[in-house]
Structure formats: structure tokens, C-alpha cells
Amino acid sequence: MSGTPEEAQMTYIIRDHNREKFEERKELMTTIQTKLNQKFDQERVQINLYDQYYNMGEIIEKDMSIIALAKQAMIELNIEPLIEPVRGGTDGSKISYLGIPTPNIFAGGENMHGRFEFVSLQSMEKATDVIVKIAELNAK
Structure with a gap:
């Protein structure tokens, strides 16, 4: 404002x-x-309304195989999968709507989008391991 x-x-x-x-x-x-x-004698309130991005869940729920792949990767790395819907991030949403289902996979961040947002090196390493494992499993 x-x-x-x-x-x-x-x-x-x-x-x-x-x-x-x-x-x-x-x-x-x-x-x-x-x-x-x-209420006014002239148009004083104007809206510039546009869609930025949509919930990627609309795309991903049509084919949950990508979720199963990520879950399998985590299990094989001894990471307990926590699967919960999130509305989606900008990149993942846009890519999903271009035809490549792209769910959010943890990056280890805490306090997301807040003043005290942070990520530990250990969490980033685990996230990297998951991405590599997903690529390996997908190649099979």
C-alpha cells in the first residue's frame, strides 16, 4: 500500500x-x-487484474508418478517422505503448465519467505542427493 x-x-x-x-x-x-x-461521481477505483500462475496440483494430480518417483528416491536415501499439497512455486507451476509436471521437492529451507528464512548445508546436501537419486531412478 x-x-x-x-x-x-x-x-x-x-x-x-x-x-x-x-x-x-x-x-x-x-x-x-x-x-x-x-458511490463516486467518477471512476476512482481501477483494477489491473492478471493471473500470475496457477496451482501446479491441477497438473500433478493427473499423473502422480512423479510424486511416486520422488518418494522412492527419498526412501532409498533413508529420508522419510512428507507429502503434503502446497499451492506451488512460480517456477514449478509455470513448468507444469508447459507440460512437464514439476512438484516442489524440499530444499531444506526453514521459515520460508520470512525474515528469518535459512537453509542448512546439511539440508541442501540431502536435497541434492534426492535430485540425483530421482535422475538415477528415472533413467532406469
Whole structure:
């Protein structure tokens, strides 16, 4: 949010695991815009609405073999797989929608996207081992 006496701007990122709810959230923004503009004598509220990326789960759930491959790699490396849905990262989402299912695989980060985000060398090494093992298993 930023502004001056003449103008104010607010930026929102609309996200949801569920595509229907995602679309509803976008529609709510345009509804709010319409209602606010009806209260003024001129159009004062403008929205620049665009889709940045979508939930990669929509692609990956159609073929879970990539998840099974990552799980097998972790098991073979004595790493307990923790499989949980995440809405998706920018790169993985875009690549998935280009036709290559690309789930998020741990990189060892903690406190993601926060002020105290960090990753240990040991976790990065394990993540690297998993990627190499996935490549080996996929080559078989």
C-alpha cells in the first residue's frame, strides 16, 4: 500500500489451492471495484487484474508418478517422505503448465519467505542427493 493526497495504490496477490475459490476471489475484487465506483461521481477505483500462475496440483494430480518417483528416491536415501499439497512455486507451476509436471521437492529451507528464512548445508546436501537419486531412478 502506498499513496499521496492525490492517489493511493494497493497491491494484492490472490491465491488459493482451489481454482473455483481462486476465481471467486478475483470476482470479489471486481465486485468491490464496481460498488465503490458507484458511490463516486467518477471512476476512482481501477483494477489491473492478471493471473500470475496457477496451482501446479491441477497438473500433478493427473499423473502422480512423479510424486511416486520422488518418494522412492527419498526412501532409498533413508529420508522419510512428507507429502503434503502446497499451492506451488512460480517456477514449478509455470513448468507444469508447459507440460512437464514439476512438484516442489524440499530444499531444506526453514521459515520460508520470512525474515528469518535459512537453509542448512546439511539440508541442501540431502536435497541434492534426492535430485540425483530421482535422475538415477528415472533413467532406469
